[in-house]
Amino acid sequence: MAAQQIEKSSFPPLFDVGAVWRTLWQRRLTVLASVGVAVLLAIAYLAVTKPTYTATASILIDPRDARSTRFESVLPGIGPDSAAVASQVFVIESRDLLMAVFESEDLADDPEFTDGGLLSFLGSDGAGKDTAFKRFEKRVSVERAGLTYVIEVSMKSESADKAARIANAIVDYYKAGLAGDRENANSDVSALLADRVGSLQKNVAEAERATGDFKVRHGLLDAAAGGTLQSQIDQVTVQVIAARAGADQAKDKYDQALAAGASPAGLARLSQIVSSDSIDTLRTDYNQRAAALASAETVYQSRHPTIRRLRSELEKTAGLMGAEAGRIKQELNAKYDLSMQTVAALEAKLETLRETSRTADAARVELRRLEATAQAARTVLDDVLKRAEETSQMRGLQLSEAKVIGFAAPPVQPTWPTPLLLLPVSAALGLLVGAGIAVARGPVERGERDPGPDPDEAAITPLASRRVPARSEVVPISLGRYELPGLASAGASSRIRAMRRRFLQRGGEAFSQETLKLVRRILALLTEHAPPYVLLVSPLRNAPDAKLAGAMIGIGLQQAGQNVLVVELSSAPRPDQPDAAPELGAGVFINGASGLPTLVRAFDGGKGRREPFVLGAGLADAGDYDFVLLLGPSLADADWDAALFPDVERLLFVLDAADDVAEANGLLHQRLGNEGAARSATLVLDAERAAGAANDSVVRWRRSAR
Known part of the structure; x- marks a missing residue:
């Protein structure tokens, strides 16, 4: 939409601070009432709240x-x-x-x-x-x-x-x-430990008793109490070794005795093996008799009785020696058999002890488990007894x-309510609420009773030139007062060029801002529809004022990126073709002063007759433009009629600084009535004053914009 495009492309901010300020100023009683109510409520709250x-x-x-x-x-x-x-x-x-x-x-x-x-x-x-x-x-x-x-x-x-x-x-x-x-x-821990001590002592006693019974039952005695099974095995082992050594020795003696035989020489060897008095006696007697026989044989013949007696005695002694050797062999054999029996008995005993030891080893494993259980129970009991004593001593x-x-001390000042906080906050909230209500209600309509002067309008029109309209009259909207650059005595084209230069040159930002602000005010009066938007700009009395205002508005729209066409309505027909079509000029041209596309159209059909200006019939390519500005005749013209402009959406009337506003409003109401005045707006044009005054004006308009 055109209004939205102007807002997006214009230099001033989207939020019109000046319009909001004017609304707040017009609704200041509402804002003050809201602040008062909020403060009174806060005071009442302070009064009733403990x-x-x-x-x-x-x-x-x-x-x-x-x-x-x-x-x-x-x-x-x-x-x-x-x-x-x-x-x-x-x-x-x-x-x-x-x-x-x-x-x-x-x-x-x-x-x-x-x-x-x-x-x-x-x-x-x-x-x-x-x-x-x-x-x-x-x-x-x-x-x-x-x-x-x-x-x-x-x-x-x-x-x-x-x-x-x-x-x-x-x-x-x-x-x-x-x-x-x-x-x-x-x-709690002391009581719990005391309850557990009795049961732990019982567990320790039972564990130690089971260990002792197991030792007695399996014969696992301590070394200090009379020896252990291992010591018995060691002793029997020593005995077996000794018995085996004795048996081997007896066997050797018996074998040597068998090898020696029963001869005197064998008996001599046998005497080396076995120490026997009988053998020694027999061997001595044998030697003596043998010596006696040998001596006798040297004396006597072999058949001599002495020789026979000596031989008989020698043979008898040899027999006795053989018998003694046999007896000794039997004795050695008996000793050998006895040694072997001893060895067998000791080995059997040793095997029995070893079997008992193997059984005892398994019993010792169980014994160690029982001893470990008893030791653990004893350790736990000691720990519990120690912890119980520590816990009992830890009290206090x-x-x-x-x-x-x-420590908490009685406070001197209450924390709530605090008047220094509540009253300013309530006043601020009342101010916000009042401002919101004022903005929501919008600016004061002209039909309403204005509680006071608008700061912008007060700067536009002196209070002495105002008149209070009747309650039934609709007063046209005032768009403000604007000081145009250039000399007041100069022509319209010269002042338009000065205006355009002010737009383009450095230092003209204030004038540009005010012009664009005027454009936004005009757009706020329009209803959104497809372009073009047709605006009629008519002077109150001075015809050049329409060109100045049209150029100002057109340049502002053009600076905002809009396509603008200025249509100058001329009342003078061409003298060479009085009955020709109402067309002056060859078509659209660029105005050298304003730089805007301009078209001149004859408004008077000839023969004193004026026909309504229809956009479609009067301008075939009007759809190419966003805005069409019609520069109409003066309102003071006796033939001025609003019915001549059926396509115009808003009527903009330009007043000179010397015009009386009250008189102008009366003339507008007389010509247009309430319906025409409702879609009308006025703006005042004045020449730019001296530098100091101009600066004051700029400051005043900037303050108004804020």
């Missing part, structure tokens, strides 16, 4: 655990963990702790917590201990001071002393609860890690 005092106590959760002994605490401190410290906030806010304070301070009958206020009048249940406790709970605030170990406990109450007393009571109950938890933990020695670093 003051609330807040008392705060500070607790330090010291993570360091003071130790008076080397004993390990049953219940250790909270510790340095941040989450553990933060959880203490919920401990203090717990229902059990707050209920204990609520009951100890006898707050169930306190009117501050039992009075339901407005709720009691509305019929809701405002009584009861639970309801009073909920109100009390809402007054308590527990917060951790940042990431520190400090917890702040606050209490709100209508009494400063009561707020401090309750805050300190909450802190005291919390500290007592921490100490009580430790003492209760010590007591553990210090609380919660320290009060700031």
